[in-house]
Amino acid sequence: MGDEVPPEVLDSLQRTAQEVRRDVVRMTYRAGSGHPGGSLSVVELLTALLFREMRLDPERPDLPDRDRLVLSKGHAAPALYSAMARRGFFSVEELRTFRTLGSRLQGTPDRRRLPGVDASTGGxxxxxxxxxxxxxxxRLDTRATRVFVVLGDGECQxxxxWEALLAGAHHRLGNLVALVDRNRFETDGATDEILEIEPLVDKLRAFGWRTVELDGHDLPEILRALTGARASTDRPTAIVAHTVKGKGVSFMENTHVWHGRAPNREEAERALLELGVPPAEVDL
Amino acid sequence: MTGAPHRASLREAYGRALLELGERDARLVVLDADLAAATGTGEFARRFPKRAFDLGVADAAMVAVAAGLALDGRTVFAGTNAVFAAGEAYNFVRQSVCFNGANVKLVACPSGLLVGLDGGTVQSVEDLGLMRGLPEMTVVVPADAASTRAATFAVAERGGPAYVRLAGEPLPDVTAGAFELGRAAELRAGSDLTIVALGALVHRALAVANDLAEIGLSTRVLDFASVKPFDEPALLRAARDTGAILVLEEHSVLTGVGALVAATTAENYPVPVRRVGVPDVFGESGEPWALLDRYGFSPDRIRDEAWELLKSRGKVS
Structure with missing residues (x-):
């Protein structure tokens, strides 16, 4: 069981996260649509899960004992697809098909089209x-499977x-971990202006969940919290991850504007430069 | 006539079928949403306590949880009143169950006007329209206990989502268990008129057919318990053979099986069709069978509708 993450592993995870961010920009630009803001905010969470914490085998996406991931905020599909491709579920090249007719990479994840997606989500x-x-x-099958679910903060409205939060605590699901991408913005504006969900951690605790609050872009912190959750036997864990909507692209950060809007060519180029792509390699 | 047929509880038949299925399939799970007494799952919960879950008054979560339990192929039965199963949880049924192709069987009991005394808020007469409009959904409406038993086994055997609508009131034995997915059961042969009926109205269709026989008119009665898949060939045979179709359903005429019968015949073999269903209104409190009479399903009204059809075909004057 692993504990401190070796520096070279951390380094590699951070590089992966950066690649995923670049993919999100490219995919939403090419598709001319999609949700860059809330995709960029979940990048470290998904990277930590898919590349480190989850038991999975990209060659055998149906393995019964694998851990499960539900991307409840299905509109963050670009980040999920990129992480899956880079983890080896399918080719990075296929990311180009995102949102095109006939693609396995639907606007929101579709388990029956894309092996490796554990649940179709969107609504x-x-x-x-x-x-x-x-x-x-x-638990019924006495499998060691753990279940991870990534929620948006908007969907905490x-x-x-909340019905499911009650059920998770009532049934003492120590094998369940919910990660809330607390990026503070939803489609119409700031979450605290539209429908306040704070004090979120207190609410989750009052609902009977183990709670952890952390910086959702800090990989070592995320990995520690995920490791810590393994020890819980009879309570589900909620990780409230404070994140920055649009993280990594200055003009997309901390605004609802890029919730559901794709960058145009010029914006995508600027974004890729900010994400460290050398000017000569900005390839859209 | 040998007197009124025996009446039996559909929910008890469902509960007994679940027990047998639970014995056979050690992975089968049953969910409820605080209406376990209404859905008849008590005995299953006593026999298999680890495989019975009551999710409380959380219908939407019950449906999502059912989907999660079923994604790897486990068979999950999840039950509550039709107004919650199909209405409250609609988009959960659509996305978490149907879009995911989850092996969830929703059992809606009680349902329709026969909910009776509790009133219009909890009498779903729109559920069949909602459920049969969902891709991949199987929809069945058994007419009696024997059909309920057969339908429960049939949907368990067929992978994927299903919606089973059960009347909360005991119904007369009329089918002798003649139920098959995708097949209408011909409960009575006839050549002058066809009555397509489902659920609680099948026995009334048979009674009217009996009355008409006494004056020499021959009525075919088709039990369309399998609403989806729908037995189009049986319907079109009936259209060709009898030339007129009367539909009886304890459901809104706007979106029910009557609308389906009218559309199917209009496209393929147009014949006069009359639909006896709940008009475009909500129900209200009342003794269940009195409510049915009040909303247009009295034997007199059904006979009148049959008579109109027979007149239009020149069979009576």
Whole structure:
């Protein structure tokens, strides 16, 4: 079980996260649509899960004992697809097909088109309930499977999320970890101006969950929290990850404007330069 | 006539079928949403306590949890009143269950006007329209206990999502268990008129057919318990053979099986069709069978509708 992450591993994870950010920009630019803001904010969370914490085998996406991941905020699909491609589920080249007719890379994840996606999502407020079901399923079969679900903070306004929070605690699902991407913005504006969800950590704790609050861009912190969650036997863990919407692209940061808007060519080029792509290699 | 047929509870038939299925399939799971007494799953929960979960008044979460449990192929039955199963949880049924292709069987009991005394808020007469409009959904409406038993086994055997609508009131034995997915059961042969009926109205269709027989008119009665897949060949045979179709359903005429029958015949073999269903209104409190009479399903009204069709075909004057 692993504990301190060796520096070279951390380095590699950070490089992967940067690649995923670049992919998000390229994919949403090419598709002319998509959700860059909330994709960029979950990059470290997904990287930590797919490249380090989760038990999975990209060659055998149906392995019964694998851990499960539900991207409840399905609109962050670009980040998920990029991380999956870079983890070896399919070729990085296929990312070019995102949102095109016939692609396995639908606007929101579709488990039946893309092996490795554990649940189809898109409409918000449903993923946590599915994750509760997956966690009970694993327990009934006495599988060591752990279930991870990534929620947006906007969907913490949805009733279905709170119904499922009750169920997760009631059924003592120690094998369930919910990660809330607390980027503070939703489609129409700032979450605290539209429908306040604070004090979120207190609410989650009051609902019977183990809670951890951390910087959602700090990989060592995320990895420590995920490792810590392994020890929980009878309570699900909620990780409230404070993140920056649009992280890594200055003009996309901390605004709702880029929630559901794709960059144009000039914007995408600027974004890639900011993400450290050498000018000669900015290839759209 | 040998007197009124025996009436039996559909929810008890469902509960008994679940017990057998639970014995056979050690992975089968049953979910409820605080209406376990209404859905008849109590005995299953006593026999298999580790495989029965009551999710409380959280219908949407129950459906999502059911989907999660079912994604790897486990068979999951999840039950509550139709207004919650199909209405409250609609987009959860659509996305978490159907879009995911999850092996979830929703059992809606009680349902329709027969909910009775609790009133219009909890009498779903729109659920069949919602559910049959969902891709990949199987939809069945058994007419009696034997059909409920057969339908429960059939949806368990068929992979993927299903919606089973059960009347909360005991219904007369009429089918002798003649249920098959995708097949209408011909409960009575006939050549002058066809009555397509489902659920709680099948026995009324048979009673009217009996009455008409006494004056020499021959009525075919088709039990369309399998709403989806729908037995189009049986419907079109009936259209050709009898030339007129009366539809009886305890559901809104706007989106129910009557609309489907009218559309299917209009496209393929147009014949006069009359639909007896709930008009475009909500229900209200009342003794269940009195409510059915009040909303247009009295034997007199059904006979009148049949008579109109027979007149239009020149079979009576």
């Amino acid at each position: 918000l407020g449903q993923g946590l309930g599915i994750a509760v079901g997956l966690a009970i399923d694993a 949805a009733g279905g999320t």
